[in-house]
Amino acid sequence: MKKRTRNIALAAVGIFAVMQLFPIEQTNPPSDPADDFITVENPPEEIAGLMKNACYDCHSHHTEYPWYAGLQPVGWFMKNHFEEARGELNFSKWRQYNDEDKTHALEHMAEEVEETKMPLMSYWIMHPEAKLSGDKRQKLVDYFKSKIK
DSSP: OHHHHHHHHHHHHHHHHHHTTSOOOOOOOOOOGGGSHHHHHOOOHHHHHHHHHHTTTTSSSOOOOOGGGGSTTHHHHHHHHHHHHHHHOOGGGGGGSOHHHHHHHHHHHHHHHHTTOSSOHHHHHHOGGGOOOHHHHHHHHHHHHHTOO
């Protein structure tokens, strides 16, 4: 039995080692600052700071990759998450959205933040600055709702 356990452990270590040969690309796509939500909408400094802390890592081209993004399969998961998040909402492309898309996004943003669905717990556990207190959460919700046309 000990030999089997040792072989399983060696196989697991080997698989983990091979995974490291396939790292993710940790660069952000190019973006035009003129297209960015904060440039276009010019929110109050507090709102901009909350958004940068709680939203921008996943929903913009301003992702700051943590050290553990270099470990696979964690990096693969994160890269996929960023791509999906940017597909849903990308603050770096805000100016490119039409008015209908902006309205829908603002409504959805307010709802997700208000219902504590965003930011994800898996994110703010590793980034405590992204955890929104009730007051901060309400300020974001109120701001998003105020921008709906």
